[in-house]
Amino acid sequence: MAITSALVLFAVIWFMTFLMVIPFRLQTQGDLGEIEPGTHAGAPETHNLGKKAWITTGITLVLWAIVVGIILSGVITLEHLDKLTDWII
Numbered sequence: 885m886a887i888t889s890a891l892v893l894f895a896v897i898w899f900m901t902f903l904m905v906i907p908f909r910l911q912t913q914g915d916l917g918e919i920e921p922g923t924h925a926g927a928p929e930t931h932n933l934g935k936k937a938w939i940t941t942g943i944t945l946v947l948w949a950i951v952v953g954i955i956l957s958g959v960i961t962l963e964h965l966d967k968l969t970d971w972i973i
Contacts, residue, residue, distance in 0.1 A: 885955055894948050901947070902940040906931075 885893075909932070914925030954960055 885952065890948075890952060893951065894944065897947050897951070898940060898944045901944050902937065905936050905940050905943070906933075908936075 911929045912926050913919045913923060913929050916929050918929065919925050920927075
């Protein structure tokens with residue numbers, strides 16, 4: 885696996901994880917009952933994006949290490965994926 889491939893894989897896993905982590909512990913203005921005029925009740929009151937980005941990075945490092953380990957060990961190869969597509973089609 886090239887360095888570029890590893891970085892792209894990390895970025896893809898990071899963004900997918902980030903989109904899943906964002907809604908956790910999100911407090912909306914409607915939940916707190918303090919709606920600012922001109923905003924939607926579903927707008928976040930506190931989002932803590934910095935903390936969620938660090939949590940996402942930690943989760944991503946673990947997932948990325950697992951995926952890279954599987955790729956480099958040869959447990960799943962392109963031949964396996966080719967046979968899988970033949971079986972599906």
